[in-house]
Amino acid sequence: MDRSGRDGAETTATTFQEIVDGEGRVYRVGESDRELLGDRSRKLMVYLPWVAMMAISVSEYAYGSAEGTLSHAHGWTQGDTFWILSVWVFCQAGTAFPAGWLRERGLLTARRAMFVGAVLTLLGFVALGHFHHVLAAIFGFGFVGGIGSGLVYATCINMVGKWFPERRGAKTGFVNGGFAYGALPFIFVFNYAFDSSDFKEILDGIGVYVLIVVAACAWFFKDPPKNWWPAEVDPLHTGGRPHSGGKSGKSAVLLARNPPAVRQFTPGEAVRSGMLPLMWVSVVLTAGVSIFGISFQVDFAKDVGFGPLVAASSMGVMSVVNGVGRAVVGWLSDLWGRKNTLVFVIVVLGLAQFGVLWAGDLRSQWLFLFFAFLSGFGGGAFYPLFAALTPDYFGENYNATNYGLVYSGKLVSGLFGGGLGSAVVGAWGYNGAYLLAGGVSLVAAAFTLLLHQPGRRRLRT
Incomplete structure (x- = not known):
C-alpha cells in the first residue's frame, strides 16, 4: 500500500x-538526502554531531582530572567537587526529555537547541573558574552548564538516528564516541598545565572553544521529515532476504538483526509497554557504575601509590576506549543484535570494577591500566546501544521524547555515581565501593535480559 x-x-x-x-x-x-539537505550527503549529519559531541565531552570526562586544582584554588572539599559534577550530570541527563518534547512540537529547532546549548556551556565554564562559593559553582557549572551540554547531547544523538534509520547502531555509536575521547587532550592539560595560577584563563578558553565549535556545527543542522526512510532501502524486506544487491542489500540483512519498530509509539504508549521503564532502570544502574568510575579512578590510582602519569594515563585510557568502544559496539550491534550486545557490554563493565580493585590491591600498574581499559569500554558503550535500541523498539517520530525518558535515568545515577559514591568511599573505603559497583552492574545486565521489542510477532525461519 x-x-x-x-x-x-x-x-x-x-x-x-x-x-x-x-x-x-x-x-x-x-x-534523497541530498534533496533534503541542499545537495549535501546525510553523512554530514554524522560528522557534525560527532564534532559537537567531542567539544562538550570535556565537561564530564575531564572533570575528574581538574577537581584537585579546583579544590585547592576555591577551598572546596572533595565532597563539594563531586556534588558539582553530580548536579551537572543530573541536569545534563534531565534536559533530554523536555528538549525532546519541545522539538517534537516544533517549539525548538535542532539548530536553536544547539546554539542555546553552546552559550550555556560557555557560562558553565566561566562560573567554574570565577565563582568561589560552592553553591554558586553548582548553579553555574552544574545547573546552567549541565543544561547546555544536555541540549547539545540530546540533539546530536537524535539527529543521527533520524537520518540513518536503517543503520543506526554504527552511526549512533560513532557520534556517541566523541562524547568520551574528545576530552583526552584536556585530561592531560588538567593534570600537567592546570594550577591555581592559570585555572581561570584555561577554563574561560575552554568555554569559548566549546561555543565556537558547537555553534559552527549547529548552523547546518536539519531534521528529515517525519517517517522519512532512505529510498535505496526497501523497508518491507527486513527478513533477511534483501530485494536487491549492493548497499541496499546489506542494509536489509542488518535490518533483519534489528527490525524496525512495528509502529510509532507515543511516550505514553512506550511507557505502558513496560519496555521503556525497564530500559530506564537499566540505565540508572549502569550509568551509575560508569559515573563512579569516571569520578574515582584517578583518586583511587593516587591512593594506592601510583604516580600522576599512571593516574592521568588510566583516565586517558578510559576516555579513549570509552569513546572508541561506543563506535565498535554500535557496529557490532548491527551484526549481533542490539540486546545481545548490550548485555555483553554491561557484564564487561561489572567485571572491570572487580578488576580495577584487584589491580590496585596488587599495586600492578599495567594490570590497573588493562582493567581501566575494560572499564572505559563498558562504561561508555552502553549509551549508544540504548540510544539505538529506543527507536528500534518505539520508532523515530517520538524518539526525541522517548529517548529523553530513557536517558533521564542518568540523572538519578548521577547522584549515587558521584555524590553518593563519595559517601560510600568515605564509609566503606574503595574496596567496598568497587565491590558494590561491580555487583550493581551485574544486576543491570540481568534486567537487560528481559527486554524485547513490543508488538513484534515472532518470526519463523
Whole structure:
C-alpha cells in the first residue's frame, strides 16, 4: 500500500511515497538526502554531531582530572567537587526529555537547541573558574552548564538516528564516541598545565572553544521529515532476504538483526509497554557504575601509590576506549543484535570494577591500566546501544521524547555515581565501593535480559 504526495514545508516540490507495511507502520520514501539537505550527503549529519559531541565531552570526562586544582584554588572539599559534577550530570541527563518534547512540537529547532546549548556551556565554564562559593559553582557549572551540554547531547544523538534509520547502531555509536575521547587532550592539560595560577584563563578558553565549535556545527543542522526512510532501502524486506544487491542489500540483512519498530509509539504508549521503564532502570544502574568510575579512578590510582602519569594515563585510557568502544559496539550491534550486545557490554563493565580493585590491591600498574581499559569500554558503550535500541523498539517520530525518558535515568545515577559514591568511599573505603559497583552492574545486565521489542510477532525461519 502506498500513496504519493508533496511536502512544500520541508522539501522543495519533491515527490514522495508513503508505504504502509503489514503492521500499519508508515515509511516515507522517494526523497534523497541530498534533496533534503541542499545537495549535501546525510553523512554530514554524522560528522557534525560527532564534532559537537567531542567539544562538550570535556565537561564530564575531564572533570575528574581538574577537581584537585579546583579544590585547592576555591577551598572546596572533595565532597563539594563531586556534588558539582553530580548536579551537572543530573541536569545534563534531565534536559533530554523536555528538549525532546519541545522539538517534537516544533517549539525548538535542532539548530536553536544547539546554539542555546553552546552559550550555556560557555557560562558553565566561566562560573567554574570565577565563582568561589560552592553553591554558586553548582548553579553555574552544574545547573546552567549541565543544561547546555544536555541540549547539545540530546540533539546530536537524535539527529543521527533520524537520518540513518536503517543503520543506526554504527552511526549512533560513532557520534556517541566523541562524547568520551574528545576530552583526552584536556585530561592531560588538567593534570600537567592546570594550577591555581592559570585555572581561570584555561577554563574561560575552554568555554569559548566549546561555543565556537558547537555553534559552527549547529548552523547546518536539519531534521528529515517525519517517517522519512532512505529510498535505496526497501523497508518491507527486513527478513533477511534483501530485494536487491549492493548497499541496499546489506542494509536489509542488518535490518533483519534489528527490525524496525512495528509502529510509532507515543511516550505514553512506550511507557505502558513496560519496555521503556525497564530500559530506564537499566540505565540508572549502569550509568551509575560508569559515573563512579569516571569520578574515582584517578583518586583511587593516587591512593594506592601510583604516580600522576599512571593516574592521568588510566583516565586517558578510559576516555579513549570509552569513546572508541561506543563506535565498535554500535557496529557490532548491527551484526549481533542490539540486546545481545548490550548485555555483553554491561557484564564487561561489572567485571572491570572487580578488576580495577584487584589491580590496585596488587599495586600492578599495567594490570590497573588493562582493567581501566575494560572499564572505559563498558562504561561508555552502553549509551549508544540504548540510544539505538529506543527507536528500534518505539520508532523515530517520538524518539526525541522517548529517548529523553530513557536517558533521564542518568540523572538519578548521577547522584549515587558521584555524590553518593563519595559517601560510600568515605564509609566503606574503595574496596567496598568497587565491590558494590561491580555487583550493581551485574544486576543491570540481568534486567537487560528481559527486554524485547513490543508488538513484534515472532518470526519463523
